[in-house]
Amino acid sequence: xxxxxxxxxxxxxxxxxxxxxxxxxxxxxxxxxxxxxxxxxxxxxxxxxxxxxxxxxxxxxxxxxxxxxxxxxxxxxxxxxxxxxxxxxxxxxxxxxxxxxxxxxxxxxxxxxxxxxxxxxxxxxxxxxxxxxxxxxxxxxxxxxxxxxxxxxxxxxxxxxxxxxxxxxxxxxxxxxxxxxxxxxxxxxxxxxxxxxxxxxxxxxxxxxxxxxxxxxxxxxxxxxxxxxxxxxxxxxxxxxxxxxxxxxxxxxxxxxxxxxxxxxxxxxxxxxxxxxxxxxxxxxxxxxxxxxx
Numbered sequence: 378x379x380x381x382x383x384x385x386x387x388x389x390x391x392x393x394x395x396x397x398x399x400x401x402x403x404x405x406x407x408x409x410x411x412x413x414x415x416x417x418x419x420x421x422x423x424x425x426x427x428x429x430x431x432x433x434x435x436x437x438x439x440x441x442x443x444x445x446x447x448x449x450x451x452x453x454x455x456x457x458x459x460x461x462x463x464x465x466x467x468x469x470x471x472x473x474x475x476x477x478x479x480x481x482x483x484x485x486x487x488x489x490x491x492x493x494x495x496x497x498x499x500x501x502x503x504x505x506x507x508x509x510x511x512x513x514x515x516x517x518x519x520x521x522x523x524x525x526x527x528x529x530x531x532x533x534x535x536x537x538x539x540x541x542x543x544x545x546x547x548x549x550x551x552x553x554x555x556x557x558x559x560x561x562x563x564x565x566x567x568x569x570x571x572x573x574x575x576x577x578x579x580x581x582x583x584x585x586x587x588x589x590x591x592x593x594x595x596x597x598x599x600x601x602x603x604x605x606x607x608x609x610x611x612x613x614x615x616x617x618x619x620x621x622x623x624x625x626x627x628x629x630x631x632x633x634x635x636x637x638x639x640x641x642x643x644x645x646x647x648x649x650x651x652x653x654x655x656x657x658x659x660x661x662x663x664x665x666x667x668x669x670x671x
Contacts, residue, residue: 450625550577599621608620
């Protein structure tokens with residue numbers, strides 16, 4: 378910490394408090410990391426890294442021949458997150474552009490609180506609505522034996538990530554200097570061309586952060602997709618029942634015996650999920666840094 382000149386005791390105390398808060402966040406991250414590594418590595422060593430990551434069968438509760446392959450869970454998580462991002466990001470960005478640049482003030486005053494309410498709805502409510510409305514609808518419309526599927530999970534996740542994407546993207550768009558848009562309009566561009574060729578590229582760092590938040594929300598969600606995905610550890614198919622990494626932990630943790638290989642394998646799933654999200658954050662930081670340097 379750097380101090381300039383004489384510092385009042387109250388200011389020094391406040392700066393020390395801020396430092397302690399910042400270090401507390403770092404300590405929590407380190408503790409979680411160490412705990413996941415210590416709890417997850419034993420199962421990976423016993424099962425084998427390749428068998429654990431690329432095995433196609435997860436049957437941890439089988440007393441005779443348990444299987445601990447999480448490839449179906451990994452692929453389901455990747456496909457589900459990618460599908461939610463593919464559906465939610467365009468809708469979120471277009472909505473943010475409309476609210477930030479084109480919406481009449483009375484309409485914007487109506488839409489913004491609705492988005493805020495959408496952000497505050499608990500995950501279990503999304504799952505309940507999906508289970509009672511979306512799943513039966515898919516079953517009837519697509520003539521499926523059961524509507525619990527990857528498609529249902531993708532739709533629910535896409536709706537859940539919308540508020541964060543809209544809010545962060547809107548803030549980024551509103552931070553773009555008005556002079557950029559005025560210069561574009563003065564050169565003969567239409568308002569729509571200005572929004573997409575000037576404003577959006579100028580706010581790409583904020584939009585990338587919004588996408589990262591959406592990825593984190595979709596990857597880490599458990600309760601809602603627990604109620605709509607079917608929770609069967611199959612290789613992923615759009616209309617079939619599937620299990621995500623998060624739901625795999627949530628389903629079995631309650632009855633996994635302490636110290637058992639099954640429980641250790643669940644911690645290993647948590648470690649894989651942690652590494653997955655960490656890699657996404659590192660990739661995003663690298664992309665944003667490259668854009669700033671460029």
